[in-house]
Amino acid sequence: MNKIIEMKNVSYRYPVSDDWNIKNVSFTIEKGKFTAIIGNNGSGKTTLCNIIRGFIPHFYKGNLEGDVIVDNKRIVEYQLGQLGEKIGYVFQNPFIQVSGVKDTVFDEVAYGLENLGVEVNEIIERVNEILKLIKIEHLREKHPMELSGGQRQRVALASIIVMNPDILVIDEPTSQLDPIGTEHVFNIIRLMKDKGKTIILVEHKMDLIAEYADNLIVLHEGEIALQGSTRAVFADSRFGEYNIQYPHVTEVALNLKKNGVALKYVPIRNEELPESISWASIGECTYD
Ligand SMILES: Nc1ncnc2c1ncn2[C@@H]1O[C@H](COP(=O)(O)OP(=O)(O)O)[C@@H](O)[C@H]1O
Ligand SMILES: [Mg+2]
Known part of the structure; x- marks a missing residue:
């Protein structure tokens, strides 16, 4: 390893x-x-x-x-x-x-590379690539302080990934x-x-x-x-002891289990639910 x-x-x-x-x-x-x-x-x-x-x-x-x-x-x-x-x-x-020192998203994302002394053409190329990857090209000329929380989150991610x-x-x-x-x-x-x-x-x-x-x-x-x-x-x-949310499907399956449905395994992804249930454990349905 x-x-x-x-x-x-x-x-x-x-x-x-x-x-x-x-x-x-x-x-x-x-x-x-x-x-x-x-x-x-x-x-x-x-x-x-x-x-x-x-x-x-x-x-x-x-x-x-x-x-x-x-x-x-x-x-x-x-x-x-x-x-x-x-x-x-x-x-x-x-x-x-x-x-807080840059006026555009482009410059903000370029800032770290600039500090490392990376050559200008390479900076432009790398920043363009990342803006595209993170899908924030439309924000390139915006002032970082004008962005919404979600946009800032993406700019922050871009400035690190670059x-x-x-x-x-x-x-x-x-x-x-x-x-x-x-x-x-x-x-x-x-x-x-x-x-x-x-x-x-x-x-x-x-x-x-x-x-x-x-x-x-x-x-x-x-x-x-x-x-x-x-x-x-x-x-x-x-x-379950730590009061942390389960994946949605896991919670559903564990509730079924509590109600007597046997599970072949504990599903963690939606598509696993049907195959994780031991259908034989479910008795015949009766309708009142
Ligand atoms: N700068 C700090 N000085 C003193 N205590 C801190 C500081 N930052 C966090 N703590 C304390 O450390 C514990 C863990 O905090 P934190 O790591 O922020 O938790 P989480 O990210 O899981 O919410 C908390 O009790 C918090 O009050
Ligand atoms: Mg935290």
Whole structure:
């Protein structure tokens, strides 16, 4: 297995925090895999993202214990800039991500490449390609501050993808988006996965996670409650204890099971429902 991120017994406490915010977390992420981090508000998802991208401990102080290893090197041995080239991070709040120094979406998306000193013609080519990919060409001359939340979310994603990092850490990228915008972001993420990128996504939309993510990490009060393949985690009987939504079809199937219908397996995608039901377990219908 080609490990790209490894956490060993990682605990973290913010400077002003009374309690540990991340508690004894261990996991491994294989290169090219799509891992979703899920959990209730305040369970530590954003904090974990900040540890993965080295913002903790390079920027936020506090106590960090255990080992965080990215591409076979401990995170403390990297410069923050080096990590920034390797790991693209899309903020939970798209309003933070906009640089505030550029007047058009085009320049905003070009900003990171400019800072790296990439040659002008290459910048133009790469930015055009990404605007097209993310379907925001129509916004190219708009002022970033004039955009809606959903548009900013897409611009934020574009300004990271254009940098071509190996690892993408994306924190709730669809919170401002309608279902079509959301589907579109997942399509982009899938394209990135097809290009061999390692994806770490924080997201609440379980139907889409069930469709796209390879693996799941469930956080609960700073600890890993469950982790494994997406299918195994949703099928785990303990999943129901954490008050996290199931994929819609899983919820339907588990309700049927509660009412005496046997399942051959726990479905996580809509199309699996008919074949997952053991039809023999359903008695003959009687009508009153
Ligand atoms: N900058 C900070 N300083 C102190 N505590 C923080 C800070 N950011 C988050 N926390 C606390 O850490 C815990 C995890 O927060 P967070 O990682 O933002 O959760 P999530 O992203 O799952 O909603 C929460 O209890 C939150 O109050
Ligand atoms: Mg968060």
